Amino acid sequence: MYVAVKGGEAAISNAHRLLADRRRGDRSLPAIRIEQIVAQLGLAVDRVMAEASLYDRALAALAVRQARGDMIEAIFILRAYRTTLPRFGYSRPVETGAMLVERRVSATYKDLPGGQLLGPTFDYTHRLLDPSLLTDQEVEAPLEREEAGEPVMRVSDILAGEGLVEDDGSLPEGHVPGDLTREPLEFPMARDLRLQALSRGDEGFLLALGYSTQRGYARTHPFVGEVRIGEVEVELDMPELGFAVSLGRIQVTECQMIAQFKGSAKNPPQFTRGYGLVFGQSERKAMAMSLVDRALRAEEFGEDIVAPAQDEEFVISHSDNVQATGFVEHLKLPHYVDFQAELDLVRRMRRDYEAAQDKDLPEAAE
Amino acid sequence: MVSDGHFEGRQKAMGLLAKASRAELQAAFDALDGKPAVEPVRGPETGLVMVRGRIGGGGAPFNLGEATVSRASVRLDDGTVGHGQALGTDGAKARLAAIFDALFQQPARAGEVEALLAAVEARIAGEDAGKARQTAATRVDFFTMVRGED
Numbered sequence: 223m224y225v226a227v228k229g230g231e232a233a234i235s236n237a238h239r240l241l242a243d244r245r246r247g248d249r250s251l252p253a254i255r256i257e258q259i260v261a262q263l264g265l266a267v268d269r270v271m272a273e274a275s276l277y278d279r280a281l282a283a284l285a286v287r288q289a290r291g292d293m294i295e296a297i298f299i300l301r302a303y304r305t306t307l308p309r310f311g312y313s314r315p316v317e318t319g320a321m322l323v324e325r326r327v328s329a330t331y332k333d334l335p336g337g338q339l340l341g342p343t344f345d346y347t348h349r350l351l352d353p354s355l356l357t358d359q360e361v362e363a364p365l366e367r368e369e370a371g372e373p374v375m376r377v378s379d380i381l382a383g384e385g386l387v388e389d390d391g392s393l394p395e396g397h398v399p400g401d402l403t404r405e406p407l408e409f410p411m412a413r414d415l416r417l418q419a420l421s422r423g424d425e426g427f428l429l430a431l432g433y434s435t436q437r438g439y440a441r442t443h444p445f446v447g448e449v450r451i452g453e454v455e456v457e458l459d460m461p462e463l464g465f466a467v468s469l470g471r472i473q474v475t476e477c478q479m480i481a482q483f484k485g486s487a488k489n490p491p492q493f494t495r496g497y498g499l500v501f502g503q504s505e506r507k508a509m510a511m512s513l514v515d516r517a518l519r520a521e522e523f524g525e526d527i528v529a530p531a532q533d534e535e536f537v538i539s540h541s542d543n544v545q546a547t548g549f550v551e552h553l554k555l556p557h558y559v560d561f562q563a564e565l566d567l568v569r570r571m572r573r574d575y576e577a578a579q580d581k582d583l584p585e586a587a588e
Numbered sequence: 589m590v591s592d593g594h595f596e597g598r599q600k601a602m603g604l605l606a607k608a609s610r611a612e613l614q615a616a617f618d619a620l621d622g623k624p625a626v627e628p629v630r631g632p633e634t635g636l637v638m639v640r641g642r643i644g645g646g647g648a649p650f651n652l653g654e655a656t657v658s659r660a661s662v663r664l665d666d667g668t669v670g671h672g673q674a675l676g677t678d679g680a681k682a683r684l685a686a687i688f689d690a691l692f693q694q695p696a697r698a699g700e701v702e703a704l705l706a707a708v709e710a711r712i713a714g715e716d717a718g719k720a721r722q723t724a725a726t727r728v729d730f731f732t733m734v735r736g737e738d
Contacts, residue, residue: 277655369724
């Protein structure tokens with residue numbers, strides 16, 4: 223419980239002025255521009271967009287700058303901003319199969335239509351600090367190669383051709399996609415709502431949960447069917463025109479995780495799947511999301527629920543870092559009255575304890 | 589859903605106007621022979637569209653997250669109404685797109701808009717092809733080491 227107290231206005235105002243000073247830092251250095259953050263710290267910007275659940279690179283970069291690089295603070299700021307805007311509508315579902323692919327790798331097939339496209343990856347780098355980045359050295363233009371024009375076929379479609387994998391994931395006819403920005407969360411929830419929550423979930427939290435499933439806490443024996451990164455078209459139905467129009471493209475990362483089998487008396491054994499889809503270039507997050515999505519389908523597959531990653535209420539209630547930081551950080555707000563009550567209580571307990579000791583002492587002396 | 593040729597043409601035009609940069613639209617507007625009289629009908633305003641994905645990539649839709657969108661509607665002096673909408677917070681761009689959408693519907697002026705659209709389409713196709721070639725250069729060419737048979 224907190225109590226309204228007065229005072230501190232001058233301290234708060236001066237603290238914010240000090241924050242602005244520290245944020246600007248050494249005045250002999252040029253101030254960092256939003257365009258530079260978008261262009262050169264792009265993956266930080268992408269993470270803020272993904273976890274704020276708002277796709278806008280310029281605004282996400284502004285939030286990163288304002289938050290001095292504190293990611294969760296930046297996510298919080300962007301999340302708060304979105305509440306000031308009206309909702310125009312829901313887009314048509316983006317078609318990741320038609321993505322303009324800039325990276326696609328599969329761990330299940332070596333040779334597959336479209337090939338293994340590494341794109342701009344950290345994989346196979348040596349993770350050694352690069353002294354050339356200490357200075358502003360010329361960077362070579364990327365190499366180019368004529369592309370085969372071969373469609374980048376989805377791995378799930380390759381497996382589906384043989385009937386070896388479950389389908390994409392349907393919900394009952396007439397199911398309206400849940401929207402956690404509109405309705406309070408209720409458990410258990412349908413998979414669509416869970417995916418919305420996971421897509422905006424904290425990368426570190428989902429990474430740890432995904433890791434836990436690999437270490438045996440709800441093992442699912444996963445393979446990366448594929449990870450793909452690229453641009454997809456966002457289309458909005460225009461009721462006044464009677465057709466859908468493109469609003470432009472966004473970059474997304476998709477992960478199709480293929481996990482071990484499920485069969486029944488009616489259906490022969492098939493691979494099962496976990497799905498990850500995240501704004502921007504965010505491979506680790508998409509992979510973690512797909513592991514957790516699969517783990518959370520335990521009940522659907524009749525698996526024993528024995529591990530945290532399978533516990534929907536636990537996972538979804540704690541995956542949102544804005545909520546989490548709000549509740550953890552509120553502990554630093556004035557709790558003077560609560561604490562006074564606890565002080566009184568501990569003093570009384572000590573008096574009782576000392577009284578009991580005094581009573582016991584003479585007997586002990588005998 | 590109407591799908592005659594005109595609607596398909598306008599649908600494609602609006603998609604290209606959304607992908608055009610504000611600079612491209614402004615330059616084309618500045619170059620127009622005889623500026624149309626433009627009256628605002630709605631906006632420009634910025635809001636959100638909830639972007640949807642599909643479970644597993646092709647299954648039931650789910651709400652992925654929101655994106656900023658700006659839109660504007662304008663009326664030209666002859667009463668033609670145009671709509672402009674694009675990702676981002678650039679209301680001025682949405683207004684210019686709405687003006688070109690209106691002009692596109694006027695047979696006498698559609699040609700000027702088509703020249704703009706062709707230029708935007710060519711720029712995007714060039715950028716996409718360049719990116720695809722860069723990606724293609726990172727395609728893995730596997731080879732198998734010759735195995736000794738004895």
